[in-house]
Amino acid sequence: MFGLSRKDTLLLIFVAIITFAAPILMNPFPTESSLAQFNAGYPDLMQRFVIFGIFAIGFNILFGLTGYLSFGHAAFLGAGSYACVWMFKLLGYNILPGIILSVIVSAIFALAIGYISLRRSGIYFSILTLAFAQMSFALAYSVLGTDMFGLKGGLTNGETGLQVYNSDPQIFHSDSAPDLPHLFGIPMRTTEVVQYGAWEFQFNVGFYFCAVVMLIAFYLSIRIFRSPFGLMLRAVKTNQNRLNYTGVNTKPYALAAFVISGMYAGLAGGLLSAMDPLAGAERMQWTASGEVVLMTILGGAGTLIGPVLGAGLIKYFENIFSKINEGILKGWFEFLPDTLGDAVVWVLYFFTGSGWHLTLGLMFMLVVIFLPGGLVEGAGRLFGIGRRKKKTPASKTQAAE
């Protein structure tokens, strides 16, 4: 179906079902239960799951296929966010022009940065992309954020962040349209709350819009992975020297992958603004670039579904683990004797709340050491896809003959 193999079609359908059912699946605990804080089924977080999923899917096209490790992809995320908010300011709150422009702007931006950065490979490439991203951050944060060309706050409005004001032109804005991001009149913020017994589920328009965009992005990435173009990208990763002597010009292939992944990042940035019409320079910071690297490796670089899993996991930790404060921990360990309980809480507190990065770091270490293929490899081992492993020794003896 859709020009995909049976296996890929099943994967796409599976991801689609999980995504569309996410508002239910992410809220497994009744609202009043003590475990309700582990529920992730609220619109804001679910939007982030899919938006950062898009970001990671795109990053994986560059890193997973060609092996070029970019440490500056947040620059494209930020550029996309700014472009989208500018469309809100100039044209009005319909999100389509903004999202289209954010993809175009980030493509041009990626073409320029990629063209220069891809003159080097390995660590030097990574450093170049990091340098460009930090320069973009500095530009957005200060240089372009001061009054210029008669624009108050410049192009980015500096540290306040770019937002929409009543005085903005919004030339296509009509009184009948909602005064916040919408798609042809349907506001992104609209949420249908459904009570089912003790459970509460929130179905949000913005989330479903992002989910559809993510599924399209995911579908396109499957096509790229399975295409002759994708095969060439994997060849770039494996042996560039051979590829050159095989009549292939490797640089444009790497650049094409860079631009495509930049466009994915721009799309994600545009969606972030479409969900919340505010773009700040911090989206371009190196921590944001590093985050997408973590997501991709954690999930499984070079696999189709890995980056989405990684994005979901990291966003879940960021939002859920960081909310577990000392009080909540104390509540959990009430049953223990006072001193022991205090000790346990004291230890665990390092790993929760603002210490959630510590948990993430530990998890990242464990994955990299024991599952270099990421969560996808872990899942593969669990569900016995290890059958392929059994075949290898037999074929090896054959080869040695």
Add this chain to the structure above:
Amino acid sequence: MAILQVRNVSKRFGGLQALNDVNLSVEEGSVHAIIGPNGAGKSTLLNCFVGRLVPDTGTVMFDGKSLLGIKPHEINQAGVSRVFQTPEIFGDLSLLENVMIPSFAKRDGDFKVNWWPRVDTERDVQQHAEDVLQEIGLYEKRFEIAASMSRGDKRRLEMAMCLSQDPKLLLLDEPTAGMSRADTNATIDLLKRLGETRGLTKVIIEHDMHVVFSLADYISVLAQGTVIAENTPELIKGDPRVKEAYLGTEAE
């Protein structure tokens, strides 16, 4: 007709004159061996054919076009394929994919964002790659990962990759270096068979006299950057200059 013509090529690395006024012409359909002691400049010369090095002076003409100043991938697209001293293959990919990549490069040119079709529905390229693997005797292993193969199989795979492009000229840089006697003989047989079925023009750089005298139609002897003798294998064997420069020292 000479398909490859080398005229007055010199190359200097700092104080070392690697190539000194080299003249060479390779006839179409022949197997031309370039031999010489270590450091004679054989690999430097080969690198001048494929765009890795640019000679200081002189010209390299292939099929009527100059090869100077154009990039390796352009030279390949013009019809020159190269086998490396240590097999250069795509280790992470399957044998079939390894052979499909050069086939795609031949069909689609040096760059094409061919992202909509699927690799496994590109029947013509796949069929072509399978045929070449069959010809070279690796068809049964086509789904194995290239890095897991033996040295001899890697070499054969690399040749399959070159053959899939149906090159006008195949350059072989010490094709049997580091191989066991059995693998060496298998490679000689393979190259002989390919010579009969495909009539390829080949340039072989080789150390192993057994290989050279089994395969070559014509031999150029390189010593200290200069061609000191050129002739058929029978006559080269008896040439006193060659004995002195190369065979003689080895016989002692």
